[in-house]
Amino acid sequence: MIRLNRVSKRFHEAGVDRSILNDVSLTFAKGEFVVLLGKSGSGKSTLLNLIAGIDTPSAGEVFIDGKSLTRMSDHERTLFRRTHIGFVFQSFNLIPTLSVLENVCLPLELDMRNRGANGKAIEQRAKDLLTQVGVAHRIHAFPDRLSGGEQQRVAIARALINDPMVVLADEPTGNLDADTGKLVLDLIDTLTRKAGKNLVMVTHSEEVVGVADRVLRLRNGQLI
Numbered sequence: 111m112i113r114l115n116r117v118s119k120r121f122h123e124a125g126v127d128r129s130i131l132n133d134v135s136l137t138f139a140k141g142e143f144v145v146l147l148g149k150s151g152s153g154k155s156t157l158l159n160l161i162a163g164i165d166t167p168s169a170g171e172v173f174i175d176g177k178s179l180t181r182m183s184d185h186e187r188t189l190f191r192r193t194h195i196g197f198v199f200q201s202f203n204l205i206p207t208l209s210v211l212e213n214v215c216l217p218l219e220l221d222m223r224n225r226g227a228n229g230k231a232i233e234q235r236a237k238d239l240l241t242q243v244g245v246a247h248r249i250h251a252f253p254d255r256l257s258g259g260e261q262q263r264v265a266i267a268r269a270l271i272n273d274p275m276v277v278l279a280d281e282p283t284g285n286l287d288a289d290t291g292k293l294v295l296d297l298i299d300t301l302t303r304k305a306g307k308n309l310v311m312v313t314h315s316e317e318v319v320g321v322a323d324r325v326l327r328l329r330n331g332q333l334i
């Protein structure tokens with residue numbers, strides 16, 4: 111489902127070339143749940159961004175469901191990402207000028223497949239998801255009125271609106287207190303791993319590490 115073939119990533123900054131990922135190859139089977147560990151700055155977010163097609167490798171190739179993200183144009187990759195990948199960020203990344211409901215509907219409304227689709231049907235799917243994550247009572251609120259936990263629940267609903275097979279979560283509880291974090295992790299578990307989706311998560315939660323199919327650690331640009 112996810113395949114990286116000899117992927118490297120270098121950043122050029124202030125005249126210096128820094129190698130962050132170095133010839134990384136990996137394959138995740140369909141439905142596999144992988145936890146990614148590593149010190150701060152080891153390249154975890156960089157790796158997730160490459161899998162998501164948010165960023166492109168300096169060398170090597172990324173495949174999702176047999177298709178090469180690397181060979182797509184930026185536009186093709188954006189469309190592909192919208193339909194195949196859900197992303198949950200540490201800092202929620204909701205759009206502040208849109209209501210909760212609008213935030214969740216947006217990826218589906220942007221999705222080409224749904225051009226001409228019934229706006230009411232999109233809204234209903236968003237409402238169903240918001241009910242599942244427990245924020246149905248806040249659909250008309252704006253993100254800055256919500257607690258961190260509520261914002262992350264909304265972000266989970268947004269990540270799932272296109273029913274992606276691959277969900278990437280980058281320290282999804284990093285900005286939440288322990289109890290709220292646990293609820294958010296349970297939700298992600300129920301709606302992704304238990305639903306048979308591929309889940310790749312950066313987290314230091316020992317509980318999550320305990321239920322992962324595989325735990326990978328990034329060190330010196332390589333996976334251990």
Ligand SMILES: Nc1ncnc2c1ncn2[C@@H]1O[C@H](COP(=O)(O)OP(=O)(O)O)[C@@H](O)[C@H]1O
Nearest residue numbers: 121123130148149150151152153154155156157
């Ligand atoms: N766009 C960028 N430009 C330059 N350096 C970057 C960029 N993105 C990340 N880096 C650097 O790459 C390294 C790895 O970053 P990151 O993937 O965010 O690590 P982690 O998520 O494991 O903490 C860091 O040293 C970071 O400063």
Ligand SMILES: [Mg+2]
Nearest residue numbers: 154155156280
């Ligand atoms: Mg990171």
